[in-house]
Amino acid sequence: MRLPIAIQTTPMTDPYPFYLAGQPVQSTLHMVVTDKFTGKSAYRVSRADRATVERAIAVATNSAEPLRTFPAHKKLAALQHVVDRLRQRAEEFAQVMCIEAGKPIRDARTEVTRALDTFHIAAEESVRNHGEQLSLDISPRAEGYQGIVKRIPLGPCSFITPFNFPLNLVAHKVAPAIAIGCPFVLKPAPTTPVTAIMLAQILAETDLPPGSFSVLPSEVDDAAPMIEDDRIKLLSFTGSAAVGWMLKSKAGKKKVVLELGGNAACIVDRDVDLQAASQRITFGAFYQSGQSCISVQRLIAHQEIYQDLKALLIEQATKLKAGDPRDESTFLGPLITEKDVQRIDQWVQESVKRGARVLCGGRRPPSTSGPFYEATIVENVPSDVKLSCEEAFGPVMTIQPFARFAEACEIANQSRYGLQAGVFTNTFSHALHAFDALQVGGVIINDVPSMRIDSMPYGGVKDSGLGREGVRYAMLEMSELRLMAYKRPGP
Numbered sequence: 001m002r003l004p005i006a007i008q009t010t011p012m013t014d015p016y017p018f019y020l021a022g023q024p025v026q027s028t029l030h031m032v033v034t035d036k037f038t039g040k041s042a043y044r045v046s047r048a049d050r051a052t053v054e055r056a057i058a059v060a061t062n063s064a065e066p067l068r069t070f071p072a073h074k075k076l077a078a079l080q081h082v083v084d085r086l087r088q089r090a091e092e093f094a095q096v097m098c099i100e101a102g103k104p105i106r107d108a109r110t111e112v113t114r115a116l117d118t119f120h121i122a123a124e125e126s127v128r129n130h131g132e133q134l135s136l137d138i139s140p141r142a143e144g145y146q147g148i149v150k151r152i153p154l155g156p157c158s159f160i161t162p163f164n165f166p167l168n169l170v171a172h173k174v175a176p177a178i179a180i181g182c183p184f185v186l187k188p189a190p191t192t193p194v195t196a197i198m199l200a201q202i203l204a205e206t207d208l209p210p211g212s213f214s215v216l217p218s219e220v221d222d223a224a225p226m227i228e229d230d231r232i233k234l235l236s237f238t239g240s241a242a243v244g245w246m247l248k249s250k251a252g253k254k255k256v257v258l259e260l261g262g263n264a265a266c267i268v269d270r271d272v273d274l275q276a277a278s279q280r281i282t283f284g285a286f287y288q289s290g291q292s293c294i295s296v297q298r299l300i301a302h303q304e305i306y307q308d309l310k311a312l313l314i315e316q317a318t319k320l321k322a323g324d325p326r327d328e329s330t331f332l333g334p335l336i337t338e339k340d341v342q343r344i345d346q347w348v349q350e351s352v353k354r355g356a357r358v359l360c361g362g363r364r365p366p367s368t369s370g371p372f373y374e375a376t377i378v379e380n381v382p383s384d385v386k387l388s389c390e391e392a393f394g395p396v397m398t399i400q401p402f403a404r405f406a407e408a409c410e411i412a413n414q415s416r417y418g419l420q421a422g423v424f425t426n427t428f429s430h431a432l433h434a435f436d437a438l439q440v441g442g443v444i445i446n447d448v449p450s451m452r453i454d455s456m457p458y459g460g461v462k463d464s465g466l467g468r469e470g471v472r473y474a475m476l477e478m479s480e481l482r483l484m485a486y487k488r489p490g491p
Contacts, residue, residue, distance in 0.1 A: 015044035016193075019200035020052060021059040021211040027052075031217055033194055036102030036334045037324055037370060043100065045193050048216035053185065053225050056214035060156035060183040061231045063211035067181045068153050070209055072127045078206035079123035079178055085202045086116055093167060093195060095326075100192045101166055102334040102371075104325045107288055115171040118454045121471040122175035129180065129475070136485060144488045151479040153181040154255065155233040158226035160247075162239045163336055164291045166192035170199060172454070173236050176474035178208065182234070185214045185226055191336055193217040227251055234478055241391070241417070241463045248466075257467035257477050259459060261391035262419035263297040264449035265412035267434065268309060269405065269425035270302035272446070277424045278312035281397075284422070284448030286320055286375045289332050290395040293464075294420045294449045297392055300408045303401040310379070310399060314360045317375040322365045335371045335394060344373055344394040347387040351398075356381045361395070383414060391417065405430045409437040419460035420449040441468070 017024035027046035035042040048056075086093065093115075094108040103111070134147030159173040170188065177184045188196035200215035216223075227235055227250050235251050237244050238259040248256045266284065268277055285296040301309050322332035335341050341364065348362050361376030376396040381388045388398055402408040405425075412421055420442040423434045431445045441460040444451050452458055459468040467477050 015046045016197045018046045018048050018052075018197065018217055019204065019213070019215040020048070020056055021063075022204050022208065022213055024201070024204070025052075031190055031193070033100050033191065035099050036191075036336060037099075037326075039370060043194050045197065045217050048218040048222065050218075050222040050225065053216055053218060053222055054229070056185045056216060057156065057158075057225055057229050057231055059211035060185055060214065063183045063209050064153070064155045066209035067183050067212050068155075070181060072129070074207060075126040075178055075181065076123050078203075078208050079119055079126055079175060081206050082119045082175075082199075082202050083116055083123060085205065086112065086119065089198075089202075090116075093198060096194050096198065097166055097192070098325045100194050101163055102325050102336065103288060104330045104333045105328060107333075108325075111165060111168050114454055115168045118168060118171040118471060119175045121455050122179040125176075125472050125475060126179035134483075144490075146486055146488070148484045148486070149481055151180070151476070152482045153479050155182060156231055157182045157184040157234040157236060157478060158232045159184055159186040160223070160226065160235075160237045160239065161186065161188050161196070163189035163192040164288060166195040167199065168454070169238050170196050172469050172471070172474065173238075174199070174203075174213070176469075176471050177478060178212075179471065180475040180478045182478045183212045185216060185232075187216055187218055187223045187226060190217060190219075230254070236467075236474075236477070241465075244465065245463075255477070257459075257469070257474075258465035259467075259469060260293070260417075260419075260463065260465040261393070262293045262417040262449075262460060262464050263389070263391050263415055264294050264417075264420055264422070265298040265300055265415065266296045266422035266448055267402075267405075267408045267412060267424065268299065268301040268305065269423070269427060269430055270304045271426045272305075272424040274305060274309050274312060278309060278316060280448050282313060282316040282320070282375075284450035285397040286317065286332060286395045287450070289335055289373070290397075291336065291393055292450060293391065293393070294452065295393075296397055296422065296448050296450060298388065298412070298415070299397055299399040300402050300411050301399065302405075302408075303403055306401040310359065310377075313377055313399070317377055318360050320375045322368050322372050322374065332365075332372065332375060332395060335373060338371045340394060341371045341373050344392060344396055347385070347390075347392065348376060348378060348396060351378055351381045351385050351387045354382045354385055356385075356387075356398075359399070389415065405433065406437070409434055413437070413439045416463045417460065418462040419464040420444060420452075422447055422449040422451070440464075
């Protein structure tokens with residue numbers, strides 16, 4: 001086991017290195033990472049150029065066979081080491097995410113615990129890559145034949161991750177890749193690269209084969225080989241739909257997994273505990289300032305409970321504190337950029353001009369400077385405006401009534417997205433109808449669509465993407481079947 005390398009987690013003068021083939025490298029090229037609350041420079045990070053990216057792909061290609069044959073118990077040990085070190089350094093990771101992502105400290109600590117779960121699940125799955133035995137004697141001509149199927153790692157993978165979960169969405173690509181035996185090149189979001197570099201430092205302490213991984217903050221153009229190079233066998237991208245589908249068009253013959261956007265619907269039936277439902281909906285709509293692809297963006301409530309639920313939601317939303325994400329009492333942190341605040345406000349104002357009514361919020365918090373927006377609830381929103389049909393990725397939720405449960409599902413399906421949907425109901429037939437009718441990757445009964453357990457299959461349909469994550473399901477995406485048909489020799 002390699003000795004740990006100390007990594008600063010406070011604003012620093014010397015730049016963080018990137019990791020090429022598992023080794024830290026300082027570059028003359030840098031990118032600046034800001035404190036999203038203050039707007040001031042917080043970190044400098046070494047930036048990889050195109051030649052470095054190409055070098056990382058070459059090294060990953062050479063390491064594919066050593067990692068494919070790397071014993072399962074050693075992969076288990078490497079993943080368990082990550083779990084142990086993440087647990088030891090949990091508060092460091094949380095504080096860095098608080099600075100570089102503007103993530104409220106409570107949410108940042110929760111993300112660390114989720115990443116611990118993700119790597120722990122991967123450690124367990126690394127020794128469970130079971131195959132299957134097939135009975136092939138289905139006709140007289142096949143007597144004496146039997147089959148064995150096993151899963152083979154695809155080979156070098158490229159991963160591109162977003163800013164909103166800079167640790168756990170990296171973990172959801174990295175941990176399954178190690179568990180199945182795929183080398184990888186990772187490009188973290190340029191606004192939040194430090195967390196991924198810290199994780200690379202922990203990986204460098206393990207005994208993974210040389211060249212198994214590279215973590216390369218880089219410009220978009222310099223990262224082009226990660227998408228276009230045929231030596232890469234799988235591209236896994238998490239981010240916006242527009243970028244994801246564009247990358248797929250450039251990816252050539254390689255397999256592509258896309259975890260893209262959403263504007264998740266949440267249906268509330270008339271037979272539920274409104275107090276409990278409203279608390280979860282408030283959380284689901286506004287945690288991380290709505291910067292989640294499965295935040296509650298469209299609330300569809302039964303007309304008999306619509307007014308009561310609306311009153312509860314307004315009361316709760318107006319109590320959410322915006323401010324310094326380091327403050328333990330802060331719920332609403334800053335948005336990732338000022339441009340996003342302006343975009344969300346434009347969408348809200350566009351809706352108002354079309355007849356919508358702002359029930360609460362709809363402005364910057366008067367007591368807070370920086371890229372903040374109040375928790376906002378809007379009703380009577382036309383279905384064709386951006387606030388209804390696009391991904392807001394901010395602290396805003398629309399609300400509308402329905403008369404029949406089937407109608408609510410039809411409204412939810414009007415979206416071009418289909419990631420997850422939430423349904424609050426105590427009527428079992430309604431739960432079954434939602435499961436059957438909703439055009440999404442996941443239906444969450446009696447909770448918000450924002451709920452995700454890190455072992456479950458996660459992904460969308462329609463414009464929300466291709467493929468599935470969730471450790472075991474990601475391992476399936478990163479591997480392919482190989483069959484051996486065997487004819488027993490005669491006696």
